[in-house]
Every structure is written in structure tokens, then in C-alpha cells.
Amino acid sequence: MTAVTDQDHTDQAGDAGSENREGPVEEPVGGDADRGGKDGHTRVESAKGGPARAEAGPGRARAEAGPARGETVENAEGQADADSAGGWDDGLIARRVTAETEQAAAVEVRGPNAPPAAPLAYDAPLHSRLDALRELVGLSRARLDSRTLAEAGQVLDEAAARRRLSGQHTVVAIAGATGSGKSQLFNALAGVAISETGVRRPTTAAPIACSWSDGSASLIERLGIPPRLRRRPLQSAESEAQLRGLVLVDLPDHDSAAVQHREHVDRILALVDAVIWVVDPEKYADAMLHERYLRPMAGHAEVMFVVLNQIDRLPGEAAEQVLDDLRRLLDEDGIALGEYGESGATVLALSALTGDGIGELREALGQFVAERGAPARRIAADVDAAAWRLRPVYATGRRTGLSEEARDDFAARLADAVGATAAGEAAERAWLRNANRACGTPWLRLWRWYQDRREPPTGRLPLRAHPEEEATARQRVEQAVRTLADRASAGLPAPWAQAVREAAVRGSQGLPEALDELTARAGLPPGRPPRPGWWPAAVLAQASMTLLQIVGGLWLVGQIVGVMAPNLGVPVLLMVAGIIGGPLVEWSCRMAARGPARRYGVEAERRLREAASGCGRARVLDPVAAELLRYREVREQYSRVVGV
Incomplete structure (x- = not known):
């Protein structure tokens, strides 16, 4: 039988005079849904070498038969010419396939009444990691360049x-080098020749998608694969039950000489759920x-199959x-x-030509798709890869x-810069000087008063009077700021260390x-320092000593002039007591x-240190x-991203 291509479908739809515009076109092989049925699909079957008709309610759609028996039209980039309905003048490549059993070919169009597929749901750990990654990117935009966070x-x-998009489908890409037989494997899994195979290299020019169930159109559109x-x-019942939900994509050769082919591979590999x-x-x-x-892609091992093809070419063991x-x-x-x-990755050996090992791969794929966990595992692996590349700027x-x-x-260091220690010592000396003024002898106080007239008053002291000191x-x-910046940035990743130094x-x-x-x-308040409570008593004692000196002196003077009776002992004793007691009181104070x-x-000193520390803080x-x-x-968000 003949597999109907994009051009055949265009011709058939043109003959019927109607076109379904509700969704993308999916061209199946072996479909069994009649047009006008409840599932909203259209079925057109072609008989061996002759025309075929499909009933569509009150109207009829006539589909002209394609090429001769056993011919399959393969896909390539470029749009088919819709002017010729019965010929092969469509710019595509036809390849003759010999098969023992001929299968009927059909074109299936997804109807507008097809129920939408349920969207994908992430589990709580992955959802938390994605939220943490989003928060991490938001917190880092002011510190890291856009290329690092891209x-x-x-x-x-x-x-x-x-x-x-759909959580009931798993998109699996088949990738390989030139001549590895990936298109042949693609056809073996589909059960019919869909992707072109041959000795010409490269053979696959554009990615081709094959879906085992409805509801995958949005996923395929995301890959940029056109309806044609x-x-x-x-x-078949067995295929539907085993691989339901699978969307298989045949990629161009990753080592193709055509740059566009490699671009297709790199772009789609970043979007699929798994890869073979x-x-x-x-x-x-x-x-x-x-x-x-x-x-x-070592971190994506759980969504990776590695298949050794063409084992039929290897002898023995x-x-x-x-x-x-x-x-x-x-x-x-x-x-x-x-x-x-x-x-981890599934490693198999098979031969797409002889079919050896295809059943094992189909079974592994069926179990893989039935778990419905590949999309989430792929996203988790992408998060792991992104976190690993961001590790130098966070960890x-x-x-x-x-x-x-x-x-x-x-x-x-700041206190030393403002001279806090020197200011404390100056305050201490000022307090002692004030104490000496209050408790010293009148004659010494008189001398110090004379000196104070020639010096600036005590109180608020200039800390740095010379430009050299400033x-x-x-x-x-x-130097204090540089030392602090070096200590604060020690051990930090380069971007954050730079941010600390700049701050x-x-x-x-x-x-x-x-x-x-x-x-x-x-600094010190203006005026004299405060006096302790014992200062009045010391001042009174010093005044008493001075009074003794005066009384003794006057007594002696009175005796000299003859006013008072001669008696040297008492006045001399009073004067000696005042003269000795005054310095003694001063020394005691x-x-x-x-x-x-x-x-x-x-x-x-403490006030000055606190002022300098507060300003520096x-x-x-x-x-x-x-x-x-x-x-x-x-760092906490990064730990959540990596799952710690």
C-alpha cells in the first residue's frame, strides 16, 4: 500500500472542498477513524493501485490513489506543489520499500471536538527548586551580568x-551521526516507512514528528515542526497500548555538513523530554x-537512551x-x-534492519513513557546543569x-585615626590640672594663673592642628577601610567580593x-571638668593652711613692731604648720x-571611640x-536550587 504524504492530503482536501483549520494536521499511517464519527477524525484509505472513496456524512470526498504499490513518499524541507493531484511533482523524495505485508495508509486530521490534554504538573521538590532558581536570578541581577544568568x-x-503543555505525552528525539541508521530505527518503531532512508548523505534534512496519540499538537508546535x-x-492495538503518549522526533544528523541541520539538532535537543x-x-x-x-548532557542520564545500531554487521561476540x-x-x-x-541511561544493542532488539527498545520506551515522569526529570536535570554552571559565582x-x-x-583603627587615646590622656591631664588649681596653695595657683594667661584654656582640645597630622x-x-573590605570579601566568589569592596x-x-x-x-565639653564631692573639703583645708600662715605672719609682725608681747614659738609654729600643710594638702588631693x-x-576616650565607631558603622x-x-x-536560594 501507499503512505499518503502532505501533497496527497492537500489534494484530497482540495477535492472535498473543505479544510480543517481548528488544529495542526497530523498524518497517520494505519488510522481507523471514519470521517463524521464521534472522535472528529477523517479517514481516507487507498486501495491497491486504485482510487478510494471515504464517506463523510451527506457529502463524499474523493481521494485519488498515490503511486504504485510499495512506494512511500518521504518528507524533506520545502512545500509540495498543490497543482498536481496524481503525480509526484511535489519536490519530495520517493523511496520504494519492499515489504512482505502491505498495510493500509490513511490521513487523519484532529477534529475540533478533541479534548485538550491535561497540562504537566511538577512535584513539590521540583516546584520548590524552580521557585528558588527564580528568586536566585532576581536577587542576582544587580550583581551578575545577564550572560551569566542567561x-x-x-x-x-x-x-x-x-x-x-500536555503532561500525558513524552517527546523523545532520535539523534545520531550520519549513517548511524536513526531514520531506519525511527521507521521501525513507527511500523512503517515515514522518515527517508538511503545512501545519500545527509538523508534527513528536517525534523519529522510521529505521535502515537492525539493532544500532542502544541508540543510539536513548540519544537517548530510544521504540520506537513x-x-x-x-x-495497531498493541502499538497504541504500548506507546500511547509517545511523540517521536527524527532529527537531522548532528555531524551534518549543513549548518542548518546542526542548528535543528541543537535547538530541538534543548526542548525535548528525552533523547535516543x-x-x-x-x-x-x-x-x-x-x-x-x-x-x-551527563546530568540528563535518566532521560537518555544510547542505542548501538547495526549489530548485524558484527560477527560473533x-x-x-x-x-x-x-x-x-x-x-x-x-x-x-x-x-x-x-x-541512569539505558544502553541497548539492536539492528533496525533485521529487527533484532527492536522489541526490547519498544518495551523500554513503553515503560518510560507510561511513567509520565520524563518531562519533570528533564527539567530537573536542566536545573542541575544550570546550578552547576552557576556554582563558581555562588558557592x-x-x-x-x-x-x-x-x-x-x-x-x-578609626579610633586611632581620630586620636581617641590621645584625647583621653588629654582629658585626664585636664582633670588633674583643674584639681591642682582647686586644691593647690594660693601662691602656686597664682603662678599657674599667670601661665594660663599665656596658653589656651583647657576644655575642647584640638586633636589635629597640623596638615601633616591630618x-x-x-x-x-x-587603610582601615581597605583592611575591612579585604576581610569581608575573603572567600567570596568574585562578583560578590567585588560588590563588597565597592560598598x-x-x-x-x-x-x-x-x-x-x-x-x-x-570631645570634651567647654569649661572646666566636673569636680568630685570631696573637693570643697580639700579647698577648705587648703584655705585653713593659708590662714594659719597669715595669722602666724601677722603675729610675728606685731611682735616686731611691739604691738604684741614677744612670743616666737606660737606664731612660728602656726606659719610652719601652714607652710607645710598647704603642699601636703595639695599632694594628698x-x-x-x-x-x-x-x-x-x-x-x-570611650565617647570618642563610640562616635568614630558609629560613623564607620x-x-x-x-x-x-x-x-x-x-x-x-x-547562597540559601542556591542551596535550595541544588537540593541541599
């Missing part, structure tokens, strides 16, 4: 597109196949030896093999972040001026003032910590 974005787009290159397999790699005994170790396709060597090469490529109940083997030691060191302080601030540099701009301003506000002075200096530490927090968030 593959992850494409995986998300393809996952969303595949989810909207869509077929239906030989209709067909190799032959001559090219099964081809470096191009392993390096360009098998090795990069040579087929097993070649098959073992093929398994060895696949293992070197990192492809897990599905043996002994483990998940690190070192502990990252800012330790408390690094934060304290940064604050200490330049040194600025260098210390810059630190932005924060350091204007930091020295801000520190100067805060130092002036946080100085000893007692060391503790409060030290506390006053420490408090002044607001301008440098907080932006750096924000970048580290963003990296921690994306």
Missing part, C-alpha cells in the same frame, strides 16, 4: 512553557559526539565487546548507566562574613570629614584625684553587611 533564565522559561512534517504510526542517541559500530567513539553532546566499550566511554563521560536497578569552600574581631579592629589621619582611615569604597568617601565633625561634637582623672579620661560596616546579607540570601 542559562538559568532560559531554564525557567522552558520549564514554564513545558508546564503549560507530522505523521502518525501504523495503527543512535550510534553505529564505526562512530560510537566519535569525539564530536562525546565532547559536544554526551559529556555536557563482537557486538558485546563493542557494547562494553561503549559503556566504558559513557562512564568516562560521567553518564550514569541504568543497570542493576539504578537510575565557596571558605567561611565568609565579618567576624567580631574584624569589626573591633575596624573600630580600633594627612596621616586620612591615610589611617583609608566599602563608597562608604569611605567623606568618612574623614565626618569623623572630624563627630570628634568635635563628642593630687593622689586622690588620680582615680577620678583616669575615669574621666577613659570616659572621654553607618558609612562602611552597614553597606558591607548588607552586601554580605544579600550574598547569604542568594
